[in-house]
Amino acid sequence: MRKAFIVAEMVARDLLRRRAVLALLALVPLAFYLARHDDKVGQAIRFASLGLAWAVSTLGLFSGTAGKSVEPRLRLSGYRSWQLYTGRLCALLGIGLLLAGAYWCIIVLDQDLQRPFAVGLQLAVTVVVAAPLGLLIGASVPRDLEGTLILITLIGLQFLMDPEKSSAKVLPLWSNRELGTYAVDNTDSGYLQRGLAHGIAYAVGLTALTAILAAVRLRPRRHMSVAPRAAHERG
């Protein structure tokens, strides 16, 4: 785990030093939140959460594609592919959850909520789905531009599709609406259970799929055979 931790630390440092990028990404949820601030409370929070998803998945997309050039070299140097993937994912989750915490504070201070911790849960689940989503898109496309277009399409659909339609459940962030309804409209725990089940299932599925892609990309090649050097072979 020490190796995965150091990857997480270095990826986090690399991302957190991009201050202008982080500032712009942090403003996305705020812009969405303010755009619906005068509507129903639930809508404003749902939009802020989708803005958070957009920010975190964009960070994941760019981080994932940037890592493609250095990760094969790190793999050759002695890292395992799961250590590289887990480290990058942990860095993204850490940054995303920090951002979620900040927005939870803003929302709780700004709104009169009966279930404030459920809003926190909604934002946290959003981050846990969005981080591997961005990494998965980054792992599936050759360049940032293609990934950005896919991300815009996905998040755009998330905004536009009626969440009541069964087809909307296919979208990765459908849980956001269920958890938001539970948190704001004081509905029964069925919304909480459905939202959590959907969010966890997508988080696990996206994480597993990205891990498989990383393992394939960084696999030991079939033409290679590597044997350890005997101790006496070098002076």
Next chain:
Amino acid sequence: MSHHEAQRYATAPGPAGSPHPPPRLEAAGICKRYRRSAVLQDVNLTVYGGQVAAVIGANGTGKSTFLKICAGMISPDRGTVSIRGSVGYCPQQPSLLQFLRPDEHFELFGAAAGAGRDPSRRAGRSLAGALSWDPAVRTQARHLSGGTQQKLNLVLSAIGDPDLILLDEPYQGFDHGSYVDFWEWVFRWRSQGRAVVVVTHMLNSLDRVDTVLDLTHAQTGAGIR
């Protein structure tokens, strides 16, 4: 052995006085095509510990492709690569985390080989010192000059004390002094018993290497000195 046949093989004898230790790198029958164009055809290279091999050839003859195949970064269409020991690889273009400082790179790459932070930093700084570069400054990689980024790129390939080092034109952007330092560095590695493979087209250094693989005629073969 015909001229063309000879060109495909580059193998220097094993180190004198040793009872034929196994080679550190043995690439056999490497073939690679990009679409319809054959880049490498039946290329062979054997390098023992304590040897330096140079891979030379005109632009587009597959030097970098061959090194990537040896490093396991890409697969050949045919052929095998056997490696004995640990490997360090220096790509032609620096692959760095642009917002990290040199010391942080040393820690990241040192951890790959199981080294702690302090030993990794010390090792990186010591290797950098041999290239007349002091990496102690807290400058992020993106603010380093092109030549200094390349030095960082090179140092990272040697962190962890690898047994085989694969270098793909690692001196681009070096001034003359750094270039001289680089070759001295390479020959010091050789004297330490490591195997080194350098992609180069600086032919003036070839008289000091043990093996030359010329890929100029790789579509039909590769040359041996």
